[in-house]
Amino acid sequence: MQATLRTVLKLQTRQNFRRFQHSYDYDLIVIGGGSGGLATAQEAARLTEKNPKKIAVLDFVKPTPSGSTWGLGGTCVNVGCIPKKLMHQASIVGKTVEDSESYGWNIAQAGPHDWKKLVENVQNHVKSLNFGYRTALRSSRVDYLNMHGRFTDEHTIEAVDRLNNARLITSDKFLIAVGGRPKMLDIPGKEYCITSDDIFNLRKPPGKTLVIGASYVALECAGFLHGLGSDTTVMSRSIFLRGFDQQMAQLVVDHMQGEGVRFIRDSTPIAVEKLEHAKENAFRVTHKHTNGRVTSEDYNTVLMAVGRQAQTSSIGLDSAGVKFNIDTDGKIPVVEESTNVPHIYALGDVITGNTELTPVAIRAGRLLARRLFGGKTEMMDYTTVPTTVFTPLEYSACGMTEEEATNVLGRDNIEVYHTYFTPLEWTLPHRNSDQCYMKCIVGRDDKIVGLHILGPNSGEIMQGFAVAMKAGATMEHLRGTVSIHPTVAEGDECPWWRTEGRAEGWIHVRRDAEVSGRPWAALRDRDDTRGIAVDDVMHRNLSRRCMH
Amino acid sequence: MLRHSVRDAIKTSQFKSCKANNVATKTLQPSLNLNLTRLNARQTNFSRRYTTTGETAATKASPTQQEGVFKVDETNWVEIVEHAKTPILVDFKAEWCGPCKVLGPRLQKLVAERQGSIQLAVVDIDENPRLTDKYNVTAVPTVHAFHHGAVVDSFMGALNEDALKEFVDKIQNHGNKQA
Numbered sequence: 001m002q003a004t005l006r007t008v009l010k011l012q013t014r015q016n017f018r019r020f021q022h023s024y025d026y027d028l029i030v031i032g033g034g035s036g037g038l039a040t041a042q043e044a045a046r047l048t049e050k051n052p053k054k055i056a057v058l059d060f061v062k063p064t065p066s067g068s069t070w071g072l073g074g075t076c077v078n079v080g081c082i083p084k085k086l087m088h089q090a091s092i093v094g095k096t097v098e099d100s101e102s103y104g105w106n107i108a109q110a111g112p113h114d115w116k117k118l119v120e121n122v123q124n125h126v127k128s129l130n131f132g133y134r135t136a137l138r139s140s141r142v143d144y145l146n147m148h149g150r151f152t153d154e155h156t157i158e159a160v161d162r163l164n165n166a167r168l169i170t171s172d173k174f175l176i177a178v179g180g181r182p183k184m185l186d187i188p189g190k191e192y193c194i195t196s197d198d199i200f201n202l203r204k205p206p207g208k209t210l211v212i213g214a215s216y217v218a219l220e221c222a223g224f225l226h227g228l229g230s231d232t233t234v235m236s237r238s239i240f241l242r243g244f245d246q247q248m249a250q251l252v253v254d255h256m257q258g259e260g261v262r263f264i265r266d267s268t269p270i271a272v273e274k275l276e277h278a279k280e281n282a283f284r285v286t287h288k289h290t291n292g293r294v295t296s297e298d299y300n301t302v303l304m305a306v307g308r309q310a311q312t313s314s315i316g317l318d319s320a321g322v323k324f325n326i327d328t329d330g331k332i333p334v335v336e337e338s339t340n341v342p343h344i345y346a347l348g349d350v351i352t353g354n355t356e357l358t359p360v361a362i363r364a365g366r367l368l369a370r371r372l373f374g375g376k377t378e379m380m381d382y383t384t385v386p387t388t389v390f391t392p393l394e395y396s397a398c399g400m401t402e403e404e405a406t407n408v409l410g411r412d413n414i415e416v417y418h419t420y421f422t423p424l425e426w427t428l429p430h431r432n433s434d435q436c437y438m439k440c441i442v443g444r445d446d447k448i449v450g451l452h453i454l455g456p457n458s459g460e461i462m463q464g465f466a467v468a469m470k471a472g473a474t475m476e477h478l479r480g481t482v483s484i485h486p487t488v489a490e491g492d493e494c495p496w497w498r499t500e501g502r503a504e505g506w507i508h509v510r511r512d513a514e515v516s517g518r519p520w521a522a523l524r525d526r527d528d529t530r531g532i533a534v535d536d537v538m539h540r541n542l543s544r545r546c547m548h
Numbered sequence: 549m550l551r552h553s554v555r556d557a558i559k560t561s562q563f564k565s566c567k568a569n570n571v572a573t574k575t576l577q578p579s580l581n582l583n584l585t586r587l588n589a590r591q592t593n594f595s596r597r598y599t600t601t602g603e604t605a606a607t608k609a610s611p612t613q614q615e616g617v618f619k620v621d622e623t624n625w626v627e628i629v630e631h632a633k634t635p636i637l638v639d640f641k642a643e644w645c646g647p648c649k650v651l652g653p654r655l656q657k658l659v660a661e662r663q664g665s666i667q668l669a670v671v672d673i674d675e676n677p678r679l680t681d682k683y684n685v686t687a688v689p690t691v692h693a694f695h696h697g698a699v700v701d702s703f704m705g706a707l708n709e710d711a712l713k714e715f716v717d718k719i720q721n722h723g724n725k726q727a
Binding site: 127 | 642646
């Protein structure tokens, strides 16, 4: 009798246990096979190797109006960071070829750049990455579905493939990592324009190009297009690199202008017309200046880089009950990557209050997977995130801009150490280094709150300093570290270096109350090291070492 | 169906007797072999097997076909690979893969020299994800040697000429032993 009771109780407990386990098709469905989605799926699979969870990744690329499409990997791999950096490098290689003569190389007159070969090689690499990701998902036993997912209720998704075959799949948890796509201005003739989704796979050389926009996408594309030999113009409505330090943004643009990129400022395009009977693609763009003047000009390619839109309008968020900014940027507000629905998460470019960067999405994804399946509690830290704009002269930033530091900490509570510099490698070819510049914003406790570097390879330089800042580095730490010479990176800490009679190094600057508007312009006039005798500068540095 | 009757005809013909007499497969009439598959192809959507988009009947006699290299996909896998009478090397490759372009001609040359005792097929991994997954292809180029429908040996990467010749010889010997 007792034995039977015990057995019955055991059975009941087992049944109860099973009831708490869900009966959905999957434990986790990730919508979006980009940087964030893939990192989460793979980390979740890795953590649950011993007790495998069922994980699926849905990735689907809606072709662009021009017909461009791509494979697994998301924006970064296919139409973002990877091809962008390769093309940026291509233009740098071109510059190196130009410089080579002063270094004694006799490179026979180089022919024009072969755009098709570059695109073919870039696309081959991108496709190999697509395959790598597919293989990685397969090895991790994650189901990859090349289908578009749309919520039909809070635990169900309708997945539709390219041939419109649909099926319903359910999951215990979901992650929305659908990212964004380029916006287009709603003007007549927008169908003749391309975006960053198309530029990296363009079959023919772009020719004379107009880039509309003032974002980092616009400036990076204009930068490498110019570097590869296209007659390039940038049309902007107001300021450049909104959200970035504006002094640095102006220097970036000044450098591009010095290199030969044309800028049409304070203008917006009104219409784009296709010119028939033209030998190659030709479009007439009519634009209006803020002063009212209307002008037209012809281009072979018109590239719009006016911002990105989160891809939340067609994934059925209403059916799942997930709140998102339907009227504005389409992004999803989250708290620690959780949406308002407890089992639905979101990260990457699709969420609000986020820096739209691949490493941010990857780290947030991995930490989320560890919290969901690994029993960990670490949250993503979205502060002190380094970033680089890969314009012809690379601009890297970590921490606060000078504007932010002024607003948040107060002008009297910060010190800005800055310097112009000339990379040694640029001396022989006599390259213009007027915009090579870096500045370090320090708080009252000597802690570095912002670091900005504009110069060659600044992306590589910044990574180490970002670690230092994360660890709470102070100006004293920088000064106390012996520098590596001769490098661009050394400018960051040692104030007493001189090279070729020009003083290099930090000039300790105090921003006075009366310096307003553009303090940096006033300071340039006062403190520009060029042409000043070295001893003067050193003396000035010594006398200014004490904080007022 | 024509297909079956052709097969039956072959069974009772010289073909089988060659096999029954254990003559080295080298003496098998390669043209007969190819004709057989061409006939079969006609029954099973010839154009899909041998042509890619844009090719017409006029271009069906593509270089790959003439050299006896079969372009295999999910529709003709069973016929060409599993029902192959000789060992068949299946080269999993991709358009974007540099080493694949180096390995391809090397393989073709070695297989052509063996005059039908060993065959060669190619599979594009981007066009055939299911086949790629099924045979666990994680890098390209990957070559699986099939005999009687099963993988008997494999290698990854573009092997140099000597290593490749060694591999092909080994497979050919395997085929001879089994025959």
